Amino acid sequence: MSLPPGALLYALAGVWISVIGLRGVLAEEEWFRRIVSANVMGSGVFLLLVALARRAPDGPPDPVPHGMILTGLVVAVSATALMLALLGFLHDQQDGEDDT
Amino acid sequence: MLYADFIFDLILSIALVVLGMITLQQKTPREAVVQLMIFGLLVALSWIRIDAPDLALTEAAIGSGVTGALLLAALRRLGLQQTFPPPAPAAIRLPVTLGCAALGLLLSLILIQSWDEPAGLTDIVYAHIPQSGSANPVTAVILNFRSFDTLLEIGVLLVAALSVYTLSGPAAGTPVRPPGPIFILYLRWMTPIFWLVTLYMVWIGGRAPGGAFQAGALLSGLGALTLLGPSPWPMRLRRRVVRWGLTLGFGMFLLAAAWLWRYGNLLTYPQDHAKTWILIIEVACTLSIGISLTVMFAGCAGWLHEDPEAVT
Numbered sequence: 001m002s003l004p005p006g007a008l009l010y011a012l013a014g015v016w017i018s019v020i021g022l023r024g025v026l027a028e029e030e031w032f033r034r035i036v037s038a039n040v041m042g043s044g045v046f047l048l049l050v051a052l053a054r055r056a057p058d059g060p061p062d063p064v065p066h067g068m069i070l071t072g073l074v075v076a077v078s079a080t081a082l083m084l085a086l087l088g089f090l091h092d093q094q095d096g097e098d099d100t
Numbered sequence: 101m102l103y104a105d106f107i108f109d110l111i112l113s114i115a116l117v118v119l120g121m122i123t124l125q126q127k128t129p130r131e132a133v134v135q136l137m138i139f140g141l142l143v144a145l146s147w148i149r150i151d152a153p154d155l156a157l158t159e160a161a162i163g164s165g166v167t168g169a170l171l172l173a174a175l176r177r178l179g180l181q182q183t184f185p186p187p188a189p190a191a192i193r194l195p196v197t198l199g200c201a202a203l204g205l206l207l208s209l210i211l212i213q214s215w216d217e218p219a220g221l222t223d224i225v226y227a228h229i230p231q232s233g234s235a236n237p238v239t240a241v242i243l244n245f246r247s248f249d250t251l252l253e254i255g256v257l258l259v260a261a262l263s264v265y266t267l268s269g270p271a272a273g274t275p276v277r278p279p280g281p282i283f284i285l286y287l288r289w290m291t292p293i294f295w296l297v298t299l300y301m302v303w304i305g306g307r308a309p310g311g312a313f314q315a316g317a318l319l320s321g322l323g324a325l326t327l328l329g330p331s332p333w334p335m336r337l338r339r340r341v342v343r344w345g346l347t348l349g350f351g352m353f354l355l356a357a358a359w360l361w362r363y364g365n366l367l368t369y370p371q372d373h374a375k376t377w378i379l380i381i382e383v384a385c386t387l388s389i390g391i392s393l394t395v396m397f398a399g400c401a402g403w404l405h406e407d408p409e410a411v412t
Contacts, residue, residue: 003102006109007150011211013113017120019204024124027196030184032175033124036132039167040120043143046159047116054150055220061151062220063237067246069155070238070313071253073162074389078260080167081396084174085264088400091178 011051018044031090035083042076112146127183133171140164154238154309161317166393169324173401233374235307242311243378244369251353254385258350261392264399265342279330287329294322302386306375312382316389323394327403342395349388353381 021041028034046069053065119139126132140163147156225237225245232240242250279287298315305311356377360368369377398404 003106006105008215009109009113010146010150012208013116015207015211016117016204019200020120020124023197023200027193032129033132033184036136037124039136040123043140043163047143047146050147050150050152050155055215056222060222062222063225063241064221066152066155066238067241070158071242071250073158074313075253075256077162077167077393078257078396081170081264081400082260084170084400085267088174088177088402089267
């Protein structure tokens with residue numbers, strides 16, 4: 001029996017990491033924790049994509065998923081920043097209500 | 101040798117899943133963020149194993165570094181130092197957990213079954229590289245074959261940065277402790293080095309791993325460091341530099357698209373000048389990505405509108 005390729009192991013890890021993150025996003029109630037979960041989920045999806053780019057055992061990896069991940073990483077971090085800014089806004093609003 | 105590789109990959113992939121779980125089990129927000137950063141670095145390590153070293157660099161800089169900085173800055177601003185509230189009741193968590201486990205099993209089975217099926221666009225991309233104006237296949241994909249996608253992604257970045265800019269209220273963050281002499285010296289030495297490496301990354305992106313997104317990530321690191329430094333200039337200069345800097349990438353991209361429209365299609369570069377077009381767009385996008393991420397960091401830390409006069 002031949003050993004499974006390393007990329008397949010990482011692809012499976014990517015699937016389970018994104019599933020764990022998805023569970024966190026759906027099941028947690030605290031907003032900050034949800035944002036962290038969304039980041040874990042995103043990392044899992046990226047890991048899966050990088051591994052899928054390496055499906056052919058030899059030759060160069062597929063550059064199309066690589067391009068998607070490169071732009072996706074920047075978009076993911078800006079989504080995190082937007083979520084945090086919205087959370088901060090919500091926080092300030094609630095503080096204002098507490099004062100009155 | 102083959103066995104050693106396999107064992108390493110097996111241990112690392114299991115460690116990644118376990119670390120992901122641990123990250124979401126932490127009791128306090130600060131621990132969760134630190135754990136997430138460690139997790140991001142290990143993800144980057146695994147990408148080196150599957151032949152994506154430039155992506156690993158970007159993941160270490162953005163996925164672990166910038167994201168961690170954003171989350172820590174936001175924690176400070178929100179004052180979330182206490183432990184997390186108790187989790188949701190089991191009646192909610194159990195069905196969600198079971199559903200997610202089923203999804204994971206299904207995806208794993210599909211992945212194992214379809215792994216050997218030939219797919220992907222590697223051959224098509226490599227066949228067209230000579231016409232693309234970039235010897236680096238990833239740059240060719242991002243800025244030529246799929247440049248329309250990238251244009252919209254830079255647009256998403258602009259919208260997100262503007263939203264953070266608008267949402268962050270005046271002076272919620274308390275000023276940080278003044279930087280020590282070692283940090284000031286470090287910043288003075290590192291600033292030119294950061295710029296040098298950034299420019300090199302943009303330039304080398306034409307034929308080797310590198311390009312606007314990696315360079316922009318590096319630049320945002322310098323931006324965050326400068327915000328923590330002694331000089332108030334990033335705050336003073338922000339209105340003009342920041343507004344121009346945020347729009348530069350998207351603006352140049354749109355101008356290029358409009359200009360090239362005259363020759364036929366949107367963003368189809370004339371073959372002889374493709375390299376020049378790509379380089380111009382890449383430099384503009386690098387500056388914009390760096391400034392956007394810096395603005396987001398400042399916004400999440402509550403430092404964007406420090407003096408009330410600036411809030412208009």
